[in-house]
Amino acid sequence: MWLKEPFHWQLGWLLPLDCFRLHRVNMRGIKKSSYICCASYHSKLSLCQQKDFLDAVWSSHVQPGDSCIDATCGKGRDSLRIAKLVGPKGFLLACDIQTYAIYQTEALLRSEIDPSQYPRVEFVCNSHEFLSKYVKDNSIRLISYNLGYLPNGDRQIRTTARTTTNSLESLLPKLCHSGIISLVCYVGHPGGLEERSEVLNYVAKLPKDTWSVTYHEWYLSIPFNLYSRIDYMSHSL
Numbered sequence: 688m689w690l691k692e693p694f695h696w697q698l699g700w701l702l703p704l705d706c707f708r709l710h711r712v713n714m715r716g717i718k719k720s721s722y723i724c725c726a727s728y729h730s731k732l733s734l735c736q737q738k739d740f741l742d743a744v745w746s747s748h749v750q751p752g753d754s755c756i757d758a759t760c761g762k763g764r765d766s767l768r769i770a771k772l773v774g775p776k777g778f779l780l781a782c783d784i785q786t787y788a789i790y791q792t793e794a795l796l797r798s799e800i801d802p803s804q805y806p807r808v809e810f811v812c813n814s815h816e817f818l819s820k821y822v823k824d825n826s827i828r829l830i831s832y833n834l835g836y837l838p839n840g841d842r843q844i845r846t847t848a849r850t851t852t853n854s855l856e857s858l859l860p861k862l863c864h865s866g867i868i869s870l871v872c873y874v875g876h877p878g879g880l881e882e883r884s885e886v887l888n889y890v891a892k893l894p895k896d897t898w899s900v901t902y903h904e905w906y907l908s909i910p911f912n913l914y915s916r917i918d919y920m921s922h923s924l
């Protein structure tokens with residue numbers, strides 16, 4: 688079955704993945720002020736397309752000087768993208784439950800970002816369930832969750848339905864107006880389907896006058912015009 692494509696498993700990737708998007712709307716539901724995003728891609732689509740997809744969503748919302756959270760920093764690739772978006776006046780809070788992941792993320796940021804462009808970065812080695820205590824106010828523009836386990840790492844150390852929904856619950860109030868939360872769920876490993884299902888249940892129960900949620904899923908297994916997809920998403924906001 689396509690869920691277990693050998694090539695992707697050799698690479699250590701957890702496929703397929705799903706993303707969603709939630710929007711926070713104002714009381715009259717006319718102007719959207721913030722949202723959460725999740726997405727999904729078919730296992731036969733290349734990873735660069737998934738990366739491009741998130742890049743397009745993030746870069747249309749995150750501005751230089753913003754404060755953002757990478758709630759599962761892993762090897763640091765998402766943190767690197769976020770750090771480049773927020774720039775030297777911005778702030779990145781990078782979290783992972785594994786010390787090794789924190790080291791990897793810090794090393795990647797140091798090697799890839801010119802010191803003059805380096806944002807203020809704080810690393811937290813803890814479960815993202817406890818991240819809210821590191822954020823004083825509702826100033827966060829983007830919170831990224833790239834769920835599952837560390838590629839090529841210990842697959843037993845992975846996010847779960849409980850830890851993810853606990854973390855969401857505590858961090859939702861920290862999002863600023865026009866902020867986004869981006870969740871990428873993988874369902875090809877034990878607990879992945881349950882985690883996606885719990886996340887969907889959780890976001891479906893958010894108050895409709897305050898939040899709007901979009902679930903994105905790739906249907907095509909061949910390359911297509913990604914940016915028309917992004918335009919479609921923007922119009923749906």
Ligand SMILES: C[S@@+](CC[C@H](N)C(=O)[O-])C[C@H]1O[C@@H](n2cnc3c(N)ncnc32)[C@H](O)[C@@H]1O
Binds near residue numbers: 761788844
């Ligand atoms: C798919 S990887 C993240 C990939 C990463 N964003 C990147 O760009 O390389 C998932 C990460 O979640 C971390 N993780 C698992 N449970 C966690 C938890 N409760 N709190 C924070 N991080 C957790 C794992 O250690 C792993 O590094």
